[in-house]
Amino acid sequence: MAPLIRRDLSGEKPQMYEGPLRPLVQKLLRNGKSLFAIVTLLTVLLIALLADVIAPYHYNEQNLGRRLQPPSSRHLFGTDALGRDVFSRVLYGARMTLFLGVTITFFTSLIGITLGLISGYAGGIIDLVVRKVMDVLWAFPIIVLALGLAALLGPSTENLILVLSVLLWIPFARVVRAKVLVIKELPFVKYARAIGMNPVRLIFRHIFPNVLSDIIVLFVLTIPDAMMSSAALSFLGLGVQPPTPEWGAIISDGRPYLFTAPWISAFPGLFLLLVALSFNLLGDVLTDILNPRVGR
Amino acid sequence: MGFGKYVARSITTSIPVLIGTTFVIFSLMYVTGDPVRVILGEFATEEQVARLRAELGLDKPIYVQYFLWLSRVLRGDFGISYMSRLPVMQVILERLPATLMLTGTALVVSLAIGISLGIVAALRQGTKVDTAVSTFVVLFFSMPYFWFATILLWVFASCLRVYPLVGTASPDRLVLPAVALGLPTSAVYAKLMRSNMVEVLHQDYIRTAVAKGLRDRIIIYRHALKNSIIPIVALVMLRIPWLVGGAVITESVFGWPGLGTLLIDSIYRRDFPVVQGICFIIAVLIVISDIVGDLVIALIDPRVRVE
Amino acid sequence: MRGPLLSVRDLRVHYATEVGIVRAVDGVWFEVNEGERVCIVGESGSGKTTVALAIMGLLPRNALVRGEIVYKGRDLLKLSKEELRSIRGREISMVFQDPLTSLNPLLTIGVQCSEPYEEHLKLSRKEALQRAIDMLRKVKIPSPETSVRRYPHTFSGGMRQRTLIAMMTSLKPRLLIADEPFSALDVSLQVGLMQLLSELVRDFNSSLLLITHDLGVAAELCDRVIVMYAGKIVEEADIYTAFERSLHPYTQGLLKSLPTLERVITRSKLEVLRGLPPDLIKPPEGCRFHPRCPFATDVCRRDEPRLVEVERGHKVACWLRMGGIGGAT
Numbered sequence: 047m048a049p050l051i052r053r054d055l056s057g058e059k060p061q062m063y064e065g066p067l068r069p070l071v072q073k074l075l076r077n078g079k080s081l082f083a084i085v086t087l088l089t090v091l092l093i094a095l096l097a098d099v100i101a102p103y104h105y106n107e108q109n110l111g112r113r114l115q116p117p118s119s120r121h122l123f124g125t126d127a128l129g130r131d132v133f134s135r136v137l138y139g140a141r142m143t144l145f146l147g148v149t150i151t152f153f154t155s156l157i158g159i160t161l162g163l164i165s166g167y168a169g170g171i172i173d174l175v176v177r178k179v180m181d182v183l184w185a186f187p188i189i190v191l192a193l194g195l196a197a198l199l200g201p202s203t204e205n206l207i208l209v210l211s212v213l214l215w216i217p218f219a220r221v222v223r224a225k226v227l228v229i230k231e232l233p234f235v236k237y238a239r240a241i242g243m244n245p246v247r248l249i250f251r252h253i254f255p256n257v258l259s260d261i262i263v264l265f266v267l268t269i270p271d272a273m274m275s276s277a278a279l280s281f282l283g284l285g286v287q288p289p290t291p292e293w294g295a296i297i298s299d300g301r302p303y304l305f306t307a308p309w310i311s312a313f314p315g316l317f318l319l320l321v322a323l324s325f326n327l328l329g330d331v332l333t334d335i336l337n338p339r340v341g342r
Numbered sequence: 343m344g345f346g347k348y349v350a351r352s353i354t355t356s357i358p359v360l361i362g363t364t365f366v367i368f369s370l371m372y373v374t375g376d377p378v379r380v381i382l383g384e385f386a387t388e389e390q391v392a393r394l395r396a397e398l399g400l401d402k403p404i405y406v407q408y409f410l411w412l413s414r415v416l417r418g419d420f421g422i423s424y425m426s427r428l429p430v431m432q433v434i435l436e437r438l439p440a441t442l443m444l445t446g447t448a449l450v451v452s453l454a455i456g457i458s459l460g461i462v463a464a465l466r467q468g469t470k471v472d473t474a475v476s477t478f479v480v481l482f483f484s485m486p487y488f489w490f491a492t493i494l495l496w497v498f499a500s501c502l503r504v505y506p507l508v509g510t511a512s513p514d515r516l517v518l519p520a521v522a523l524g525l526p527t528s529a530v531y532a533k534l535m536r537s538n539m540v541e542v543l544h545q546d547y548i549r550t551a552v553a554k555g556l557r558d559r560i561i562i563y564r565h566a567l568k569n570s571i572i573p574i575v576a577l578v579m580l581r582i583p584w585l586v587g588g589a590v591i592t593e594s595v596f597g598w599p600g601l602g603t604l605l606i607d608s609i610y611r612r613d614f615p616v617v618q619g620i621c622f623i624i625a626v627l628i629v630i631s632d633i634v635g636d637l638v639i640a641l642i643d644p645r646v647r648v649e
Numbered sequence: 650m651r652g653p654l655l656s657v658r659d660l661r662v663h664y665a666t667e668v669g670i671v672r673a674v675d676g677v678w679f680e681v682n683e684g685e686r687v688c689i690v691g692e693s694g695s696g697k698t699t700v701a702l703a704i705m706g707l708l709p710r711n712a713l714v715r716g717e718i719v720y721k722g723r724d725l726l727k728l729s730k731e732e733l734r735s736i737r738g739r740e741i742s743m744v745f746q747d748p749l750t751s752l753n754p755l756l757t758i759g760v761q762c763s764e765p766y767e768e769h770l771k772l773s774r775k776e777a778l779q780r781a782i783d784m785l786r787k788v789k790i791p792s793p794e795t796s797v798r799r800y801p802h803t804f805s806g807g808m809r810q811r812t813l814i815a816m817m818t819s820l821k822p823r824l825l826i827a828d829e830p831f832s833a834l835d836v837s838l839q840v841g842l843m844q845l846l847s848e849l850v851r852d853f854n855s856s857l858l859l860i861t862h863d864l865g866v867a868a869e870l871c872d873r874v875i876v877m878y879a880g881k882i883v884e885e886a887d888i889y890t891a892f893e894r895s896l897h898p899y900t901q902g903l904l905k906s907l908p909t910l911e912r913v914i915t916r917s918k919l920e921v922l923r924g925l926p927p928d929l930i931k932p933p934e935g936c937r938f939h940p941r942c943p944f945a946t947d948v949c950r951r952d953e954p955r956l957v958e959v960e961r962g963h964k965v966a967c968w969l970r971m972g973g974i975g976g977a978t
Binding site for chain 2: 178181182183184185186187188189190193194197270274277278281282294297300301304305308311312314315318319322323325326327330
């Protein structure tokens with residue numbers, strides 16, 4: 047569609063036709079909280095991408111002559127038990143943690159959305175089964191389940207992704223299912239079914255777009271959850287394996303030396319807090335924008 | 343009338359969930375990894391393997407195994423720990439009180455802080471106090487609890503030197519882990535309490551109370567509070583699994599001798615009976631707290647009893 | 650007698666909202682005397698409820714209030730929170746529209762009805778409860794001794810409203826404000842409740858300020874009528890004058906739209922006021938009623954008419970009718 051250009055004789059820039067994305071982004075940038083969040087996240091993303099360039103040392107560069115040194119100009123965050131530069135490890139850790147958060151959330155959303163769509167749309171026995179499974183799974187501490195599964199499957203990054211993807215899908219399924227149940231009853235859906243429309247097509251063309259905003263918000267809010275859980279599991283030794291740096295794992299590395307070298311555990315946690323905070327803030331602002339509540 | 347019936351209904355709906363949960367846990371143990379080989383090691387002969395398997399009853403189909411296990415459990419027999427050769431029940435009971443202490447105290451802490459902050463923020467809506475509470479909320483909501491626990495440990499044990507590092511599950515050692523576990527959770531309660539309270543304060547019956555000329559304190563504590571708290575109880579019930587999970591890690595950080603540390607050890611050592619036993623206890627505890635939560639709601643809200 | 654019980658002078662209430670400033674009440678003057686029953690009549694959005702809330706001090710936080718509300722010589726708008734609190738429920742009380750939402754669902758009737766006695770008379774729970782039981786009996790709630798242990802949701806709509814009335818009149822207020830107390834209920838219940846209200850007001854020697862959109866109710870219960878439109882008073886008269894010799898086109902329109910027996914029998918068409926209620930953020934210029942007035946002239950569109958007394962006790966705000974001519978039945 048050709049852009050509608052309005053030429054203003056006072057010399058202003060010509061106005062272009064705007065899509066729905068632009069106002070959203072503008073609103074996000076105008077809000078202090080989301081602005082902070084976006085800036086932080088972009089910074090961390092940059093760090094993760096450019097870790098090779100920025101980091102003064104390699105994450106596994108050991109120097110046993112410089113073990114457990116406090117923060118200094120050479121080692122901004124000090125060194126750990128193997129003489130590795132904590133600052134560099136934290137920078138590289140950003141990569142892993144972000145990657146885990148996004149990947150797990152991606153897979154888990156796929157599972158959850160699919161199950162939610164099927165369960166909501168099909169109804170009947172399928173719905174009942176899925177609901178019961180959700181109830182049972184939800185009633186149990188995720189950590190314990192994750193611990194058990196991770197222990198059984200063997201600790202590794204791949205297994206971590208697998209385990210958490212299989213456990214964190216429930217909110218997606220619930221949200222999608224609820225929305226589907228509502229939309230299913232709307233007239234235009236009933237007409238579509240009546241004329242024999244292919245259910246898959248129906249789901250994608252009519253039902254899905256309505257759920258989209260909820261899914262987006264949930265996605266943003268699940269990333270910190272996934273990051274936290276992977277960090278927790280790595281903290282317990284059942285996630286990312288050494289020497290790969292991941293913030294939870296680094297915190298755990300610092301535990302035996304907590305009193306002599308607290309910087310090892312302190313800094314990665316701060317970063318984790320900051321990133322989780324940013325995602326949560328962003329999610330909050332998105333919720334307000336996409337689902338405005340009347341009155342506060 | 344409705345009360346007894348309500349309790350009964352609460353229990354009966356929980357039982358399928360309990361069975362489902364325990365079955366899942368049970369099956370998980372056998373999904374991967376053969377416990378027999380773990381015990382006997384790599385060099386066991388087929389005959390030894392078959393014999394131990396039959397001895398442990400592991401050669402029967404899984405649902406049969408489950409029912410056998412369940413019937414034993416209901417009689418209080420959780421089997422024998424692979425590692426320590428002690429009855430699992432005994433091992434668990436040794437550690438259960440410590441975990442209950444920790445979880446219970448943490449829950450109390452989180453509710454006390456969360457509800458108070460929520461009320462304060464609702465009453466001072468839009469002021470700096472409200473903003474401060476919001477900041478607290480969003481900060482602790484995003485807080486990595488295992489890191490928070492670690493930092494607390496460092497601050498109080500190393501810097502301030504007030505926390506005894508080793509010892510039993512004694513009250514003076516309880517405060518710090520309970521706070522470490524309870525403070526992050528309180529954020530969620532504070533947020534919900536605030537929004538509930540704000541909503542309740544806009545209701546007509548509050549307007550009636552004001553129109554009667556009642557004192558603020560009475561309006562808040564007698565009229566508004568009761569109405570705001572019900573969703574909190576529901577939320578607490580939903581968060582119990584998280585609390586238990588958090589307790590596991592918190593125990594690990596502080597060296598608290600409870601079920602959490604036992605669980606982690608047992609998982610590492612593939613001590614299945616212990617793991618199953620703990621998971622069962624956890625599931626039972628969660629179901630019990632659900633029922634208690636339902637009861638509390640019924641106590642507060644007379645409307646749910648009518649059905 | 651020292652003068653009116655309540656005197657409202659140049660009351661203005663503006664709500665600050667996201668879409669603009671809503672001028673709900675824009676310059677209202679009236680009085681209520683002791684023992685009098687006054688009715689404020691108007692459609693939704695006329696500002697009548699806002700006036701009631703302003704008197705009680707129950708306006709929301711975004712309300713900007715100016716003017717004076719003088720009760721027994723004191724300006725209610727200038728009182729401290731404590732002083733207002735001691736007046737509310739005791740000397741000036743209010744009965745609300747929806748008895749279901751106006752009662753706390755989690756507290757027993759007994760507790761809620763005892764509160765006024767506990768608070769204002771400093772009675773113990775036991776004593777207050779006894780008085781509450783007596784009061785409930787007075788409003789004809791069956792078995793009050795056991796009813797006090799029940800919860801609001803177990804009562805029918807009519808009983809709830811009786812309970813609310815009992816609660817708010819328990820201390821024999823000097824002024825009782827009733828905001829559409831019968832609107833949420835079946836018409837069949839309205840008669841009984843109206844009688845009840847009437848009896849109570851008479852027995853307690855209270856003044857009544859009734860807010861309603863229903864002229865029939867006004868006719869039944871009140872001595873004097875104040876007609877409001879778009880935040881202003883357009884006509885004020887005693888009840889007979891209002892029905893027989895109303896002057897303002899709006900009042901006449903309201904009367905013509907009443908389904909009276911005569912109109913039902915003759916099957917004449919009910920005349921309806923044409924047009925829509927005015928925008929209170931940007932009210933019409935001049936007389937606020939002019940867009941809907943069949944007689945509007947240029948001066949009506951330009952200048953706002955003031956409330957003028959055309960005969961004793963009869964005031965009207967209309968350019969065409971200030972001479973007292975043009976009254977209709």
